Amino acid sequence: MSILIPRRPTLVVYPGTFDPITNGHTDIVRRALHLFDKVIVAIAKNPNKTPLFSLEEREDMIRKCFLDESERVEVDTTCGLLVEYAAGRGASAIIRGLRAVSDFDYEMQLALVNRKIDREIDTIFLMPGLRWIFISSTVVRDVARHGGDVGELVAPHVQIALKKKFAWT
Secondary structure (H helix, E strand, O other), rough: OOOOOOOOOOOEEEEEOOOOOOOHHHHHHHHHHHHHOEEEEEEEHHHHHHOOOOOOOOOOHHHHHOOHHHOEEEEEEEEOHHHHHHHOOOEEEEEOOOOOOHHHHHHHHHHHHHHHHHHOOOEEOOOHHHHOOOOHHHHHHHHHOOOOOOOOOHHHHHHHHHHHOOOOO
């Protein structure tokens, strides 16, 4: 006779500035949904960055990317220590995306500091699919700023928002 232990619902936080959200970001969220019950996409307010899109614009773009998963993907904003936000929301982990080996050093430092602050919150590194591995919001903004086609790098509504922001058609 086996004893069934009820499974605890799992919640994870995926932070970033998402300025704008790319197909690499959406790939990470969908990968996280295979591992967790719910993902909070937490838009970080970073005083050291001047974003192209407002918080409201970024929230709207992210929500539109996950219309079919809206029950399992929440969009929120955060400032301050991420690990404290995650703990306050009841998350068991923080998701961090890795594109290249160069990302690892910085991400590992963050993970270790977070572990020092709260040992109950794990950091999980996920890589996007190979077709998205080179994409960053910075690259997308730079290509769009110069009128380049970002249609394969972002969702259609994000491409439209970039076109409007840079006033090209």
